[in-house]
Amino acid sequence: MSYQLNEKLRDLTPYDPIEGSFSIRLDANEAYFNLNDELAEVISVAANEVALNRYPDPYARVVCQKFAALYGLNPELVTAGNGSDELISIILAGFLQKGDKVLTLTPDFSMYRFYAEIYEAIPTTYSKEQGMEGVLAALEKTGAKAVIFSNPCNPSGTGFSKDEVLKLVTGTDALVILDEAYMDFWDQSLLDCVGKYDNLIILKTCSKALGMAAIRLGFAVCPEVITKAIRAVKSPYNVNSLTQSVGAALLSDVERIHHRIDALIESRNALFASIKPLEASPVIQSVPETVTNFIVIYTEYAAQIHQALLKKGIAVRKFPAFLRITAGTPAENEAFVTAFREIIKELEGR
């Protein structure tokens, strides 16, 4: 006898964001500042307040209140997750039944499709290029029970306006799962609309603009009925006490958070300004405007440039038709720009 993995697991491989260690990491859209440098005392006090022998608060009430205060929301509509990744998993597991269709868009964050498939829903993919009218038509045509997408978009760096997304929310009975992981860098959030529509879920993460990827903390903001369902379907102690306590302390620091976001946007603008002129090179197709903390460089040479950057100790994210570069510290940006210029000069000379 021998045990056989089922079909959906057989060909899966563990997630590996990057192999090897690199001195400059601009590949994962994290904030470049390390909070411990500024806030070591606040963090250690918060960690010390935790009763390690006790289970966490299953509703993570304090950290949900701090998050709600930061964004001007009703805390009753906020549920915390072990990263927004876990919330994506919980929501797709709970709100879809086996065989249900779910609409994903392209390009987009790969985890949506991944979880949908694990839960035996059927993801169908539609291009973002046709806009929200097209998405509505695709929902109707496929009979999908839900649509999930990031806005602004990871990996393209572009976004749909608030009005466009509202058209979608009001034009369908399907569940709209809107991932606003990067909305802190733009001003088209629908957070103030949650509760007005019975089919709108918004996901937020502390991993990007807020600089806390390590503690794994994300939030789902949903109407009451959906909030209750998510709380019922999640595992009871999904967010550990250290994360709740440290997260609550860090989220209280509203002024500092806004300062840091401004600094990230400034870094993005500086990086964009140095790379944009390289559109003149025959090696580069385009460097479009972005509303996130990363820039996107369309080039046929993505694979070669990616490899050459790794050799110089710089990690960026490679896609088939483009590279995605997270804005870093001024020094990291400068090192990237210098290396990138050298590499494309060499490619031009071939």
Ligand SMILES: *Cc1c(COP(=O)(O)O)cnc(C)c1O
């Ligand atoms: C990074 C990212 C996430 C993951 O957030 P975590 O809270 O770290 O799990 C979710 N959605 C998008 C679009 C992202 O880019």
